[in-house]
Amino acid sequence: MQMDLKIAAQAVREKAYAPYSNFKVGAALRASDGAIYVGCNVENVAYPEGTCAEAGAIAAMIAAGARAITEAYVIADSPDPVPPCGGCRQKLAEFAAADVPVTLATTDGQERQTTVGNLLPGAFGAGHMDRS
Template sequence: MTLLDAAKAVRENAYAPYSRFKVGAALRAASGTIYAGCNVENVAYPEGTCAEAGAIAAMVAAGETRIIEALVIADSPDPVPPCGGCRQKLAEFAGQEVTVTLCTTDGQARTLTVGDLLPGVFTAAHMDRT
Protein backbone atom coordinates (compact mmCIF):
# COMPACT_ATOMS: atom_id res chain seq x y z
CA MET A 1 0.00 0.00 0.00
CA THR A 2 1.25 3.51 -0.81
CA LEU A 3 0.89 6.61 1.34
CA LEU A 4 -1.68 7.91 -1.14
CA ASP A 5 -3.72 4.69 -0.97
CA ALA A 6 -3.66 4.75 2.84
CA ALA A 7 -4.63 8.42 3.06
CA LYS A 8 -7.44 8.03 0.51
CA ALA A 9 -8.86 5.04 2.36
CA VAL A 10 -8.74 6.57 5.84
CA ARG A 11 -10.17 9.88 4.55
CA GLU A 12 -13.40 8.02 3.81
CA ASN A 13 -13.69 7.28 7.56
CA ALA A 14 -13.35 10.92 8.62
CA TYR A 15 -16.01 12.15 11.01
CA ALA A 16 -16.80 15.61 9.64
CA PRO A 17 -20.54 16.24 10.09
CA TYR A 18 -20.04 19.97 10.75
CA SER A 19 -17.49 21.12 8.18
CA ARG A 20 -18.13 18.29 5.72
CA PHE A 21 -14.39 18.62 4.96
CA LYS A 22 -12.87 15.16 5.16
CA VAL A 23 -9.09 14.91 5.42
CA GLY A 24 -6.83 11.86 5.38
CA ALA A 25 -3.16 11.68 6.33
CA ALA A 26 -0.61 8.92 6.06
CA LEU A 27 2.91 8.80 7.47
CA ARG A 28 5.76 6.44 6.77
CA ALA A 29 7.77 5.77 9.91
CA ALA A 30 11.45 4.90 10.02
CA SER A 31 10.53 1.18 10.08
CA GLY A 32 8.70 1.59 6.77
CA THR A 33 5.31 1.06 8.40
CA ILE A 34 2.52 3.35 7.25
CA TYR A 35 0.25 4.96 9.83
CA ALA A 36 -2.95 6.75 8.84
CA GLY A 37 -5.37 9.15 10.45
CA CYS A 38 -8.47 11.14 9.57
CA ASN A 39 -10.04 14.24 11.01
CA VAL A 40 -12.57 13.73 13.79
CA GLU A 41 -14.85 16.67 14.55
CA ASN A 42 -16.83 17.37 17.69
CA VAL A 43 -20.01 19.35 18.28
CA ALA A 44 -17.94 21.59 20.57
CA TYR A 45 -16.26 22.85 17.41
CA PRO A 46 -13.24 23.26 17.05
CA GLU A 47 -12.47 20.60 19.67
CA GLY A 48 -11.75 18.02 17.00
CA THR A 49 -8.63 16.21 15.93
CA CYS A 50 -6.79 16.77 12.65
CA ALA A 51 -5.89 13.88 10.34
CA GLU A 52 -2.16 14.49 10.78
CA ALA A 53 -2.49 14.38 14.57
CA GLY A 54 -4.42 11.11 14.32
CA ALA A 55 -1.74 9.51 12.16
CA ILE A 56 0.99 10.71 14.52
CA ALA A 57 -0.93 9.33 17.51
CA ALA A 58 -1.23 5.93 15.78
CA MET A 59 2.50 5.94 15.05
CA VAL A 60 3.44 6.81 18.62
CA ALA A 61 0.94 4.29 20.01
CA ALA A 62 2.75 1.64 17.96
CA GLY A 63 6.06 2.64 19.57
CA GLU A 64 7.57 4.67 16.73
CA THR A 65 8.71 8.28 16.87
CA ARG A 66 10.31 9.14 13.53
CA ILE A 67 8.50 10.15 10.34
CA ILE A 68 10.38 9.77 7.06
CA GLU A 69 7.55 10.79 4.69
CA ALA A 70 4.04 12.23 4.96
CA LEU A 71 1.01 12.77 2.73
CA VAL A 72 -2.26 14.65 3.28
CA ILE A 73 -5.34 14.51 1.04
CA ALA A 74 -8.58 16.50 0.98
CA ASP A 75 -11.37 17.27 -1.46
CA SER A 76 -10.34 20.83 -2.17
CA PRO A 77 -9.63 23.00 -5.23
CA ASP A 78 -5.91 23.13 -4.37
CA PRO A 79 -3.65 20.95 -2.22
CA VAL A 80 -4.35 21.82 1.42
CA PRO A 81 -1.40 22.29 3.79
CA PRO A 82 -1.52 21.16 7.41
CA CYS A 83 -2.74 23.70 9.97
CA GLY A 84 -0.15 25.46 12.12
CA GLY A 85 -0.53 23.06 15.01
CA CYS A 86 -0.06 20.03 12.77
CA ARG A 87 2.99 21.61 11.17
CA GLN A 88 4.55 21.78 14.64
CA LYS A 89 3.45 18.21 15.38
CA LEU A 90 5.04 16.97 12.14
CA ALA A 91 8.24 18.85 12.98
CA GLU A 92 8.38 17.11 16.36
CA PHE A 93 8.78 13.73 14.67
CA ALA A 94 10.28 14.58 11.26
CA GLY A 95 13.46 16.30 10.14
CA GLN A 96 13.24 19.56 8.25
CA GLU A 97 14.13 17.70 5.02
CA VAL A 98 11.25 15.19 5.24
CA THR A 99 8.83 15.47 2.33
CA VAL A 100 5.14 16.22 2.84
CA THR A 101 2.97 15.65 -0.22
CA LEU A 102 -0.29 17.58 -0.31
CA CYS A 103 -2.99 16.10 -2.55
CA THR A 104 -6.49 16.76 -3.77
CA THR A 105 -9.00 14.04 -4.51
CA ASP A 106 -8.93 15.01 -8.19
CA GLY A 107 -5.23 14.23 -8.57
CA GLN A 108 -3.39 17.48 -7.92
CA ALA A 109 -0.28 17.21 -5.77
CA ARG A 110 2.35 19.50 -4.32
CA THR A 111 5.42 18.28 -2.48
CA LEU A 112 7.13 20.39 0.16
CA THR A 113 9.42 19.67 3.07
CA VAL A 114 8.67 20.05 6.75
CA GLY A 115 11.12 22.98 6.66
CA ASP A 116 9.11 24.62 3.86
CA LEU A 117 5.92 24.24 5.90
CA LEU A 118 7.42 25.51 9.16
CA PRO A 119 10.46 27.73 8.73
CA GLY A 120 11.92 28.86 12.05
CA VAL A 121 10.52 25.79 13.82
CA PHE A 122 10.42 25.85 17.62
CA THR A 123 12.45 22.91 18.95
CA ALA A 124 13.63 21.55 22.29
CA ALA A 125 16.94 23.29 21.63
CA HIS A 126 15.17 26.60 22.23
CA MET A 127 14.66 25.53 25.85
CA ASP A 128 18.33 24.69 26.48
CA ARG A 129 19.93 27.12 28.89
CA THR A 130 23.34 25.45 29.13
Protein backbone atom coordinates in the same frame (compact mmCIF):
# COMPACT_ATOMS: atom_id res chain seq x y z
CA MET B 1 6.69 3.90 -2.12
CA GLN B 2 4.76 7.19 -2.17
CA MET B 3 1.88 5.35 -3.86
CA ASP B 4 1.41 3.33 -0.65
CA LEU B 5 1.02 6.57 1.31
CA LYS B 6 -1.38 8.01 -1.26
CA ILE B 7 -3.60 4.92 -1.19
CA ALA B 8 -3.56 4.81 2.61
CA ALA B 9 -4.43 8.53 2.90
CA GLN B 10 -7.24 8.23 0.35
CA ALA B 11 -8.73 5.24 2.16
CA VAL B 12 -8.62 6.74 5.63
CA ARG B 13 -10.04 10.05 4.38
CA GLU B 14 -13.25 8.18 3.56
CA LYS B 15 -13.54 7.22 7.24
CA ALA B 16 -13.32 10.82 8.49
CA TYR B 17 -16.06 12.02 10.82
CA ALA B 18 -16.96 15.45 9.42
CA PRO B 19 -20.74 15.89 9.74
CA TYR B 20 -20.48 19.64 10.38
CA SER B 21 -17.99 20.87 7.80
CA ASN B 22 -18.20 17.96 5.32
CA PHE B 23 -14.45 18.59 4.85
CA LYS B 24 -12.84 15.17 5.12
CA VAL B 25 -9.06 14.97 5.45
CA GLY B 26 -6.82 11.92 5.40
CA ALA B 27 -3.16 11.70 6.39
CA ALA B 28 -0.65 8.90 6.05
CA LEU B 29 2.83 8.88 7.58
CA ARG B 30 5.73 6.55 6.96
CA ALA B 31 7.81 5.90 10.06
CA SER B 32 11.53 5.19 10.07
CA ASP B 33 10.83 1.43 10.26
CA GLY B 34 8.80 1.65 7.02
CA ALA B 35 5.42 1.17 8.69
CA ILE B 36 2.54 3.40 7.58
CA TYR B 37 0.25 5.12 10.09
CA VAL B 38 -2.97 6.85 9.13
CA GLY B 39 -5.36 9.37 10.60
CA CYS B 40 -8.50 11.24 9.60
CA ASN B 41 -10.16 14.32 10.97
CA VAL B 42 -12.76 13.77 13.68
CA GLU B 43 -15.10 16.70 14.28
CA ASN B 44 -17.06 17.54 17.39
CA VAL B 45 -20.15 19.71 17.61
CA ALA B 46 -18.26 21.78 20.21
CA TYR B 47 -15.77 23.41 17.81
CA PRO B 48 -12.75 23.39 18.02
CA GLU B 49 -12.67 20.17 19.98
CA GLY B 50 -12.08 18.01 16.92
CA THR B 51 -8.89 16.25 15.90
CA CYS B 52 -6.92 16.82 12.70
CA ALA B 53 -5.94 13.95 10.41
CA GLU B 54 -2.21 14.58 10.89
CA ALA B 55 -2.58 14.53 14.68
CA GLY B 56 -4.48 11.24 14.49
CA ALA B 57 -1.79 9.65 12.33
CA ILE B 58 0.93 10.85 14.69
CA ALA B 59 -0.98 9.48 17.68
CA ALA B 60 -1.30 6.08 15.97
CA MET B 61 2.43 6.10 15.20
CA ILE B 62 3.37 6.93 18.78
CA ALA B 63 0.94 4.36 20.18
CA ALA B 64 2.66 1.72 18.02
CA GLY B 65 6.06 2.68 19.42
CA ALA B 66 7.49 4.53 16.41
CA ARG B 67 9.03 7.97 16.92
CA ALA B 68 10.28 9.28 13.57
CA ILE B 69 8.40 10.31 10.41
CA THR B 70 10.25 9.85 7.11
CA GLU B 71 7.46 10.87 4.71
CA ALA B 72 3.92 12.31 4.89
CA TYR B 73 0.90 12.56 2.58
CA VAL B 74 -2.19 14.72 3.26
CA ILE B 75 -5.32 14.73 1.09
CA ALA B 76 -8.65 16.57 1.07
CA ASP B 77 -11.40 17.51 -1.36
CA SER B 78 -10.27 21.09 -1.86
CA PRO B 79 -9.59 23.35 -4.85
CA ASP B 80 -5.83 23.34 -4.13
CA PRO B 81 -3.59 20.86 -2.29
CA VAL B 82 -4.48 21.20 1.37
CA PRO B 83 -1.73 22.21 3.82
CA PRO B 84 -1.70 21.14 7.47
CA CYS B 85 -2.94 23.69 9.99
CA GLY B 86 -0.34 25.53 12.07
CA GLY B 87 -0.67 23.18 15.02
CA CYS B 88 -0.18 20.12 12.84
CA ARG B 89 2.87 21.68 11.22
CA GLN B 90 4.40 21.93 14.68
CA LYS B 91 3.34 18.35 15.47
CA LEU B 92 4.97 17.09 12.26
CA ALA B 93 8.15 19.02 13.11
CA GLU B 94 8.29 17.27 16.49
CA PHE B 95 8.75 13.88 14.81
CA ALA B 96 10.25 14.72 11.40
CA ALA B 97 13.46 16.35 10.23
CA ALA B 98 13.16 19.55 8.22
CA ASP B 99 14.00 17.73 4.98
CA VAL B 100 11.25 15.10 5.33
CA PRO B 101 9.07 15.16 2.19
CA VAL B 102 5.40 16.04 2.48
CA THR B 103 2.91 15.62 -0.35
CA LEU B 104 -0.18 17.82 -0.21
CA ALA B 105 -3.01 16.58 -2.43
CA THR B 106 -6.57 17.04 -3.62
CA THR B 107 -9.05 14.28 -4.34
CA ASP B 108 -9.02 15.20 -8.03
CA GLY B 109 -5.33 14.35 -8.37
CA GLN B 110 -3.46 17.62 -7.84
CA GLU B 111 -0.30 17.22 -5.76
CA ARG B 112 2.29 19.61 -4.40
CA GLN B 113 5.59 18.45 -2.95
CA THR B 114 7.15 20.28 -0.02
CA THR B 115 9.07 19.50 3.16
CA VAL B 116 8.38 19.80 6.85
CA GLY B 117 10.92 22.64 7.00
CA ASN B 118 9.17 24.56 4.22
CA LEU B 119 5.84 24.12 5.99
CA LEU B 120 7.24 25.48 9.25
CA PRO B 121 10.36 27.56 8.78
CA GLY B 122 12.03 28.49 12.05
CA ALA B 123 10.18 25.76 13.93
CA PHE B 124 10.33 25.82 17.71
CA GLY B 125 12.28 22.78 18.83
CA ALA B 126 13.68 21.11 21.92
CA GLY B 127 16.97 22.95 21.39
CA HIS B 128 15.20 26.21 22.17
CA MET B 129 14.69 24.93 25.70
CA ASP B 130 18.39 24.25 26.30
CA ARG B 131 20.18 26.65 28.59
CA SER B 132 23.82 27.57 28.05
